[in-house]
Amino acid sequence: MASATGLTRERLDLLDPHEVSALGGIELVAEGVVEGFLAGLHRSPYRGFSVEFAEHRPYQPGDELRYLDWKVVGRRDRLYVKQYEEETNLRATLVLDVSRSMAWSGDPERRLTKLDYATRLAAAIALVLLRQRDATGLIGFDDEVRCAIAPRARPGQWHLLARALADLAPGGGTAAETALARVTGLLRRRGLVVFISDLLVDRDLVLLALRYLRHRGHQVLVFHLMDPGEIELDAAAQARYVDPETREGVVVSPRDLRRAYRATVDGVVTAWRRALMSGGIAYHHVSTDTPFGHALRRAAERRARLG
Amino acid sequence: MVFLQPLALLLLGAALVPPLLHLFERHRPPDVVFPAVRYLRETEREAQRTIRLQHLLLLLLRVAAVALLALAAARPVVPARFGAGHEPTALVVILDHSLSSGAVSGGVRVFDDLEARAAETLRAAQPSDALWLIGADGVARRGSREELLQAAAAARPEPVRLDLSAAVATAARLVRASGYARGEIHLLTDAQRTAFDAPDSAAAGLPLVIYEPAADPPANRAVVSARASPATWLAGSGTVAAAIGGAPEPAGGRVAVTVTLRGREGARALVAPRDVALLPVTAPAAGWSAGEVSLEPDELRADDSRPFAVRVVAPAAVSFDSAETGPFLAVALGSLVRAGQARPGSAGAVRLGDGPAAPGGPAVVLPPRDPVQLGNVNRALAAAGVPWRFGPRVEREDTLAAPLVPDISGARVTRRYRLDVPSGVEPAGVLARAGGDPWLVRAGRTVLVGSRLVPEETSLPLASGFVPFVGDLVNRFARGEEGILEAAPGTAVALPDAVTGLAAPGGAVRRIGAERRIAAPQAPGVYFLLASADTVGALVVAPDPRESDLRRATAGELAGLFPGARVSVAASERGYAAVRFRGAGRSELTGWLLVAALLVLALESVVASGALERSP
Numbered sequence: 001m002a003s004a005t006g007l008t009r010e011r012l013d014l015l016d017p018h019e020v021s022a023l024g025g026i027e028l029v030a031e032g033v034v035e036g037f038l039a040g041l042h043r044s045p046y047r048g049f050s051v052e053f054a055e056h057r058p059y060q061p062g063d064e065l066r067y068l069d070w071k072v073v074g075r076r077d078r079l080y081v082k083q084y085e086e087e088t089n090l091r092a093t094l095v096l097d098v099s100r101s102m103a104w105s106g107d108p109e110r111r112l113t114k115l116d117y118a119t120r121l122a123a124a125i126a127l128v129l130l131r132q133r134d135a136t137g138l139i140g141f142d143d144e145v146r147c148a149i150a151p152r153a154r155p156g157q158w159h160l161l162a163r164a165l166a167d168l169a170p171g172g173g174t175a176a177e178t179a180l181a182r183v184t185g186l187l188r189r190r191g192l193v194v195f196i197s198d199l200l201v202d203r204d205l206v207l208l209a210l211r212y213l214r215h216r217g218h219q220v221l222v223f224h225l226m227d228p229g230e231i232e233l234d235a236a237a238q239a240r241y242v243d244p245e246t247r248e249g250v251v252v253s254p255r256d257l258r259r260a261y262r263a264t265v266d267g268v269v270t271a272w273r274r275a276l277m278s279g280g281i282a283y284h285h286v287s288t289d290t291p292f293g294h295a296l297r298r299a300a301e302r303r304a305r306l307g
Numbered sequence: 308m309v310f311l312q313p314l315a316l317l318l319l320g321a322a323l324v325p326p327l328l329h330l331f332e333r334h335r336p337p338d339v340v341f342p343a344v345r346y347l348r349e350t351e352r353e354a355q356r357t358i359r360l361q362h363l364l365l366l367l368l369r370v371a372a373v374a375l376l377a378l379a380a381a382r383p384v385v386p387a388r389f390g391a392g393h394e395p396t397a398l399v400v401i402l403d404h405s406l407s408s409g410a411v412s413g414g415v416r417v418f419d420d421l422e423a424r425a426a427e428t429l430r431a432a433q434p435s436d437a438l439w440l441i442g443a444d445g446v447a448r449r450g451s452r453e454e455l456l457q458a459a460a461a462a463r464p465e466p467v468r469l470d471l472s473a474a475v476a477t478a479a480r481l482v483r484a485s486g487y488a489r490g491e492i493h494l495l496t497d498a499q500r501t502a503f504d505a506p507d508s509a510a511a512g513l514p515l516v517i518y519e520p521a522a523d524p525p526a527n528r529a530v531v532s533a534r535a536s537p538a539t540w541l542a543g544s545g546t547v548a549a550a551i552g553g554a555p556e557p558a559g560g561r562v563a564v565t566v567t568l569r570g571r572e573g574a575r576a577l578v579a580p581r582d583v584a585l586l587p588v589t590a591p592a593a594g595w596s597a598g599e600v601s602l603e604p605d606e607l608r609a610d611d612s613r614p615f616a617v618r619v620v621a622p623a624a625v626s627f628d629s630a631e632t633g634p635f636l637a638v639a640l641g642s643l644v645r646a647g648q649a650r651p652g653s654a655g656a657v658r659l660g661d662g663p664a665a666p667g668g669p670a671v672v673l674p675p676r677d678p679v680q681l682g683n684v685n686r687a688l689a690a691a692g693v694p695w696r697f698g699p700r701v702e703r704e705d706t707l708a709a710p711l712v713p714d715i716s717g718a719r720v721t722r723r724y725r726l727d728v729p730s731g732v733e734p735a736g737v738l739a740r741a742g743g744d745p746w747l748v749r750a751g752r753t754v755l756v757g758s759r760l761v762p763e764e765t766s767l768p769l770a771s772g773f774v775p776f777v778g779d780l781v782n783r784f785a786r787g788e789e790g791i792l793e794a795a796p797g798t799a800v801a802l803p804d805a806v807t808g809l810a811a812p813g814g815a816v817r818r819i820g821a822e823r824r825i826a827a828p829q830a831p832g833v834y835f836l837l838a839s840a841d842t843v844g845a846l847v848v849a850p851d852p853r854e855s856d857l858r859r860a861t862a863g864e865l866a867g868l869f870p871g872a873r874v875s876v877a878a879s880e881r882g883y884a885a886v887r888f889r890g891a892g893r894s895e896l897t898g899w900l901l902v903a904a905l906l907v908l909a910l911e912s913v914v915a916s917g918a919l920e921r922s923p
Contacts, residue, residue, distance in 0.1 A: 104342050238336045240337065243345070256358045260354040263350075264346050
């Protein structure tokens with residue numbers, strides 16, 4: 001990939017995440033994904049071109065023709081679109097689970113770890129938000145908060161976030177409730193909280209924290225990441241399965257439990273969905289082999305509802 | 308059950324392999340990092356019972372599969388009833404459709420039950436079997452299954468007696484001569500005691516399946532004997548002696564007996580079973596007549612009536628010299644004269660003495676008192692055209708055998724002259740034999756007796772049948788009459804030499820050629836014996852009285868009648884089906900075991916694939 005824009009012909013948002021990630025670092029991949037994502041939108045879900053002129057930028061496939069500045073086209077014989085400064089109070093915070101359980105892939109040769117998928121997804125979401133001048137911040141946590149970047153909309157925020165995401169390493173256990181308490185302190189104004197985790201956490205405590213955020217007036221969007229190997233047991237031989245965080249193990253024969261396990265996972269997903277949606281929290285179950293564009297669309301839709 | 312490859316049973320030890328593998332599988336499984344352990348733990352907790360049951364089921368199925376394969380390798384063989392078919396078998400079905408099978412027992416005709424069982428057995432036969440069907444005539448017929456099914460369906464109760472001992476012996480000979488390794492005899496019968504002879508080991512070693520109806524036999528009554536008494540009636544009247552057989556009536560019970568002669572109903576009487584009724588009948592005109600003694604109908608109709616024949620004649624005129632005849636014959640003749648069954652006479656009279664009568668005249672010739680006169684007597688006989696001669700004197704105790712003269716059968720003879728014919732002459736007209744030699748012969752109207760009728764030479768003068776015998780001599784034999792023969796339907800009967808035809812009750816005449824032994828007609832009735840246009844006697848065909856005794860042999864008695872045979876007695880349709888072909892063949896279970904093993908393995912893979920896993 002020579003440049004992010006050069007890859008837009010391939011619609012990176014719809015390609016296999018593992019293949020897309022092999023093209024470069026987080027920053028580059030996120031830009032490629034977002035470019036493809038924006039190019040695929042028939043109608044922009046957000047209003048980045050509505051209020052006050054800010055600058056020109058080169059035309060990109062997917063931009064609406066009505067925003068072309070025909071005068072500039074006439075003078076310079078090149079396509080430019082007008083961009084406007086959107087007036088918004090939105091402050092978005094990406095809350096990312098970096099616990100040890102996230103650093104796992106059921107098939108490392110063909111699939112990203114949940115953490116790699118989460119950082120790239122978070123980067124893409126951040127880029128989309130920053131492009132529409134939303135103040136965007138980041139909190140990474142495991143047992144404790146590993147990094148915290150306050151939401152800003154200034155130029156350079158994107159690179160700051162991208163570097164932070166790239167530097168995130170898997171930590172220890174998961175104590176999401178602590179990190180979420182910190183989030184409440186960072187978000188003084190009502191905004192958007194994007195929570196990305198495998199949700200292998202204390203369910204009641206996390207639900208309590210998320211509902212509290214919602215109670216404080218935040219819009220909360222939860223991405224529940226799961227590796228396909230966690231959704232379907234594809235192993236056959238009996239083994240002792242060990243939790244990477246607690247080191248607790250259980251001896252099972254996947255062949256005996258395959259269907260029952262799938263039912264358990266479905267039950268867990270359903271329970272999360274019901275519990276969160278009953279509290280007005282958006283919930284998306286995402287498998288790490290899902291193209292980034294699909295998850296990105298969920299985030300964009302949520303942003304669009306905020307106006 | 309036997310095993311053709313018993314060593315393969317050692318493979319049963321392999322059935323221990325699945326449990327051992329199961330135990331080894333529990334040892335130190337590898338560690339696998341898996342973040343969603345909490346989901347696994349939750350799943351296992353909820354599905355633990357199902358999984359244990361599934362594991363146990365899998366273990367059992369695998370052990371069963373190995374055991375079935377090991378058993379199949381051992382090639383077990385079981386009796387044929389457990390298998391799909393039977394080995395090629397020589398099968399003889401004896402269908403007893405004798406007279407007694409026509410009885411109605413428990414609302415069902417016995418024969419119908421037996422025929423249905425015979426059809427079942429024949430339908431169960433295979434093309435590789437050799438099949439025979441023996442009917443009431445005792446003749447074994449070989450045929451295909453379809454042919455014998457038709458024969459069985461066409462059979463009906465017949466007024467004959469089937470000697471079941473002889474039939475089983477015939478069947479055993481057929482099975483042994485068939486060359487088949489397996490054989491089976493099926494005897495479908497009402498199991499009358501009287502249908503069996505003495506115990507016979509002809510079927511020793513062979514499977515003998517006996518089916519008898521479950522219902523008890525009815526209380527049958529029958530006319531077991533009906534005879535004119537005496538056999539020849541003089542003009543006026545006569546008597547018919549009728550014996551009633553069958554089960555005894557309840558206390559005081561009697562049955563009504565009716566006699567009919569020439570279509571006219573005669574006397575009636577109430578007779579207790581096992582008694583003999585003497586029924587007076589007005590004699591019709593002189594000549595031969597047929598009559599019938601009958602009972603009221605009961606559950607076995609075929610023995611409720613019995614035919615008889617009688618000849619009505621004028622008393623014979625006799626002439627004799629007591630010096631020639633001896634005192635006993637003279638006294639007997641005197642008794643006959645006094646009873647009106649003979650009369651003294653000269654012209655045309657029956658001459659009794661040691662010489663023939665005038666040419667063509669009737670005579671009873673006795674040996675001369677003085678042996679020196681024997682030559683004269685023989686010359687006189689030759690002159691009268693009689694081929695018989697008095698031969699050498701025989702002093703030896705012999706027993707008389709006289710099927711045509713029942714009154715003298717069994718009498719002893721200690722001194723006699725052998726009766727001979729010249730070489731080249733057919734010895735015809737023998738009425739009785741002593742020691743195998745002719746003793747009482749007839750040529751035309753001349754009768755020769757081999758002994759003088761005195762106690763020194765024969766016990767006959769002292770026997771109760773002596774006077775009737777003398778009556779027969781003068782009224783029947785010396786008159787050229789052949790008498791009354793009795794035979795059961797289908798049995799062999801020896802016809803007198805003079806007989807040339809047999810007149811059936813309907814009038815049809817069957818010509819008799821040179822054969823003297825014929826099978827009695829199947830239909831009961833009176834058949835008159837014809838000599839040219841003259842009626843010279845009668846053949847009374849009536850059922851064997853033993854067929855009227857419906858008492859059955861017990862299972863123990865049946866087994867004892869066929870020592871050495873593998874006897875199975877069944878009294879129900881199901882019981883009979885269970886023993887059918889049981890001893891006739893075996894089946895190898897290998898195929899079934901392999902199929903079962905395949906089914907078990909298929910079920911194992913279904914269970915192992917989790918198809919039976921409980922969905923939480």
